[in-house]
Amino acid sequence: MKDADLKLLNAIYQNVKMGVESMEELMGICKSEELKAEMSKQLSDYNILAKECEMLAKAENLDIKDNNWFDKTMLYSSIKMKTCFNKSEENIAEMLIVGSTMGVIDVIKMKNKTGCDNNEILEIALKLEDFQERNIQKLKPFLC
Numbered sequence: 001m002k003d004a005d006l007k008l009l010n011a012i013y014q015n016v017k018m019g020v021e022s023m024e025e026l027m028g029i030c031k032s033e034e035l036k037a038e039m040s041k042q043l044s045d046y047n048i049l050a051k052e053c054e055m056l057a058k059a060e061n062l063d064i065k066d067n068n069w070f071d072k073t074m075l076y077s078s079i080k081m082k083t084c085f086n087k088s089e090e091n092i093a094e095m096l097i098v099g100s101t102m103g104v105i106d107v108i109k110m111k112n113k114t115g116c117d118n119n120e121i122l123e124i125a126l127k128l129e130d131f132q133e134r135n136i137q138k139l140k141p142f143l144c
Contacts (some may be wrong), residue, residue: 093142
């Protein structure tokens with residue numbers, strides 16, 4: 001496996017783990033049962049994608065890394081600040097839409113930047129991209 005393949009797989013994994021951590025944190029804040037149900041479905045799918053990355057890394061004897069301490073701290077701080085005074089369904093949905101949009105952009109940029117040609121990794125990248133785009137569509141009705 002090439003260095004480009006490892007870079008893309010690692011970027012996908014970190015993108016997915018950021019989604020998992022965001023969902024878990026926001027589910028603890030969200031009061032809307034309907035939005036929580038949607039978030040729960042998305043969290044389950046993020047966890048499936050994380051497992052796919054982990055299994056591929058293990059099969060290829062690669063060491064993929066979770067997000068670093070600084071990125072996690074920035075995520076939690078951002079969530080706390082953005083929900084400090086506004087824990088509404090609309091605000092949480094907007095945060096998730098912005099996060100998914102950033103995730104789509106990041107995975108596309110990494111695909112283009114790394115030049116990865118490993119079909120298994122590219123398939124996971126495409127799954128993530130499609131998944132996040134579907135998430136955006138499912139969250140739009142929560143915007144008022």
